[in-house]
Amino acid sequence: MKRVEDFIVINLKWLNYSSFIIELEAPDSLPMIEPGNFAEIEVVNSPKVFLRRPFSFYDVDHDANTISFFVKVVGEGTRLLGEATKGDKLSVIYPLGNSFSRPASGRVLAVAGGSGIAPFILYGKGLQNSGTEITFLFGARSADDIVLTDEFKALGNVLITTEDGSQGEKGMVTGHSLFNSKLPFDFIVTCGPEPMMKAIAKIATEQGISCEVSLENTMACGFGACLCCIVPTVGGNKCVCTEGPVFNIKDLKW
16 A cells, blocks of 8 residues: 655665665554565755656665665756755655566576666565575676675675676676576566666567566656656556556567
């Protein structure tokens, strides 16, 4: 059930020059939040920012009653959110959207580019006790853009590509040597730039591996009212915010 509540900022930690983790404390007990769900956060103190901003849940702590988000600064709204201080109140609509499937066993590959890493800590934690192995493959422009590797290494194997070769293999994430042969995975999840996700979806289809993508369409309302986030599917046009953001690639008209 969706809620609209005022959360308290309890911590904001910058990871590099353009990304941070913001942790919020709930006013009441948290509902169930699944990997892939997202929230719409109101950005205050700006005459230029009218709409809430959507963010995938990075982590959830039901014991401490806190939620956290990985945020990459890409515009005025995210920049202002990065100026929040401890004790500030932020209005949050949550939990929204659907979630990634979680195989009960086997091997999973999670591929992310840029801010696409956001949902995969929570996803990796969800697989920890299931007997499912997970490998994370992350791509970025340079080593300066690679963050949270220790947190992901605690959950599974981590592979990295950078466009300038400053960390991991040089090149695009879809050019990693992992893709030079048959993939040893039963399931693939991916989040990031659409061209990257389309390329991963193509590889998955060619190798007969089930694959889910988390789309990053503009989601202004989170309720399917504004129709900003429409995506064509085999079942007709659907709102990413209500029917997604997670879709199996076989359901998308890509």
